[in-house]
Amino acid sequence: MRLWSWWLSTSSRETDPLPLALVRIGIAVVIAGDLLRGAWLGLVPWLWRPFSHGGLSTFQSPYAIIDNIAPLSGGPALVVVTIVAMAFVAAGVLTRPAMLVGLLAYSQLGHLYPPGDRAVDRLMRTGLLILLFSGSHLRLSLQRRLQGKPPVTAIPAWPADMMVFILVLVYLSAGIHKLGSSMSWVSFSGRPMLHRILTNPLAARVPRDLADQGMGLLHFLGFSTVALECSAVLLLTRLRPWWALGGVGLHLGIAATMNLGAFSFGMLAFYPLLFSAWLAGRQYKKT
Amino acid sequence: MWPKLRAGALLFTYISLFVLATPGLESLPSSRQELEETRDDFPGSLFAITEAAMWVEENFRGPLVDVMTPIQRPLRLEQSWALYGSGPHSALRMEIVIDSTLVYRTQDPEHRWLTPQLQHRRIRPMLSSMVTKKNPDNRVGLERFILTQAQAEWPAAEAVELRFTRTPYPDDDTETFRIRRATAPDWTFAAVDLP
Numbered sequence: 001m002r003l004w005s006w007w008l009s010t011s012s013r014e015t016d017p018l019p020l021a022l023v024r025i026g027i028a029v030v031i032a033g034d035l036l037r038g039a040w041l042g043l044v045p046w047l048w049r050p051f052s053h054g055g056l057s058t059f060q061s062p063y064a065i066i067d068n069i070a071p072l073s074g075g076p077a078l079v080v081v082t083i084v085a086m087a088f089v090a091a092g093v094l095t096r097p098a099m100l101v102g103l104l105a106y107s108q109l110g111h112l113y114p115p116g117d118r119a120v121d122r123l124m125r126t127g128l129l130i131l132l133f134s135g136s137h138l139r140l141s142l143q144r145r146l147q148g149k150p151p152v153t154a155i156p157a158w159p160a161d162m163m164v165f166i167l168v169l170v171y172l173s174a175g176i177h178k179l180g181s182s183m184s185w186v187s188f189s190g191r192p193m194l195h196r197i198l199t200n201p202l203a204a205r206v207p208r209d210l211a212d213q214g215m216g217l218l219h220f221l222g223f224s225t226v227a228l229e230c231s232a233v234l235l236l237t238r239l240r241p242w243w244a245l246g247g248v249g250l251h252l253g254i255a256a257t258m259n260l261g262a263f264s265f266g267m268l269a270f271y272p273l274l275f276s277a278w279l280a281g282r283q284y285k286k287t
Numbered sequence: 288m289w290p291k292l293r294a295g296a297l298l299f300t301y302i303s304l305f306v307l308a309t310p311g312l313e314s315l316p317s318s319r320q321e322l323e324e325t326r327d328d329f330p331g332s333l334f335a336i337t338e339a340a341m342w343v344e345e346n347f348r349g350p351l352v353d354v355m356t357p358i359q360r361p362l363r364l365e366q367s368w369a370l371y372g373s374g375p376h377s378a379l380r381m382e383i384v385i386d387s388t389l390v391y392r393t394q395d396p397e398h399r400w401l402t403p404q405l406q407h408r409r410i411r412p413m414l415s416s417m418v419t420k421k422n423p424d425n426r427v428g429l430e431r432f433i434l435t436q437a438q439a440e441w442p443a444a445e446a447v448e449l450r451f452t453r454t455p456y457p458d459d460d461t462e463t464f465r466i467r468r469a470t471a472p473d474w475t476f477a478a479v480d481l482p
Binding site: 051 | 290291298314364367379380406408411432
């Protein structure tokens with residue numbers, strides 16, 4: 001009974017809306033930016049048309065309904081819809097309807113082109129789905145500002161807590177998976193795993209001779225990566241923002257050395273939640 | 288009443304998330320036979336823990352995930368959660384040769400035609416499968432994409448050749464895995480004998 005009471009009070013807790021509002025803006029900007037980059041490179045008709053109409057992917061998911069309705073223009077139209085919806089989400093105008101429209105359109109893009117729908121896309125969609133039920137639209141909102149509404153200072157905290165819990169699962173899984181796949185992640189002898197990853201020509205951009213010179217550093221960084229990921233449960237403690245500093249370093253490092261597109265920025269979009277104690281300028285226990 | 292309902296719904300969601308994304312289970316052996324083969328590699332207690340985890344996976348989590356996964360599919364939320372394990376065992380590269388001129392080679396600063404497109408995160412999985420799979424699902428789509436771009440850039444070209452190579456890490460002995468070539472006027476890609 002005491003456990004239930006604790007859970008009841010935990011799930012009824014309130015928090016500052018600023019971190020969730022920043023996550024809302026971050027996810028929207030990353031999704032829109034990623035799609036605009038694809039459009040800039042002329043990839044939209046190739047990626048999001050069915051194979052029978054000139055698209056790249058031989059197969060579409062059975063849930064891709066748009067290719068039956070408008071096979072030629074449906075995918076490109078969904079790209080436009082998603083970008084416009086994300087602009088509304090970021091600006092905080094008609095935020096929840098825009099989130100719903102953007103979420104549906106973005107998931108259709110994934111169904112249309114499954115090979116390019118990666119883990120980070122799914123994570124950002126999960127984030128959007130949770131934000132849909134949150135009060136993230138009550139802060140940093142152009143609509144509220146134009147309407148002259150006063151700033152909201154407290155909203156239910158459960159969406160933020162749930163996203164942090166998901167990040168714990170993601171990082172912990174990644175860390176254990178690395179250990180399970182190769183002990184060279186944590187070994188200080190032989191060739192470090194990061195050497196192999198950062199010299200992989202398809203995904204990375206570190207010259208081989210430069211990587212060869214930094215074996216010691218790569219051993220250390222590989223070990224640090226696994227240590228950071230396996231210690232992700234610290235996100236559930238007051239050490240959360242300190243852990244997050246390491247996470248920022250990890251993702252900026254990945255962004256600088258690898259061609260993974262939106263991955264690092266999509267992950268970092270969730271990080272305002274991890275710095276909520278510092279953002280709010282008060283102690284973790286009060287947030 | 289509302290706070291209790293919300294607390295109950297959230298509890299259910301948290302349990303569901305944990306079942307779907309239980310950390311560590313993706314590293315389990317894929318079968319009993321594989322587990323037995325690793326018996327000598329594990330200390331006894333670790334083997335027993337792995338065996339117990341496999342039982343939980345087979346009898347509890349796996350069936351629950353099978354039920355919950357279809358619910359996530361309409362919004363494409365389902366995923367493996369583990370992000371990234373280890374790097375590839377070989378350095379994989381593609382080359383594009385128009386007539387007899389090399390115009391693209393992966394990570395070659397002197398042959399960069401179409402590099403931004405081919406490095407795009409949504410295209411890269413296709414290149415990777417061309418160098419790792421015997422019958423990659425999206426071979427035809429990728430060939431069509433590159434051929435269209437090549438014809439737009441070099442309208443008078445007579446032949447487009449795609450070469451896929453892999454270099455086992457960390458050796459420098461590169462092997463050619465696949466060569467595909469299309470020639471005017473029909474521009475149909477066909478396999479070329481490997482050197």
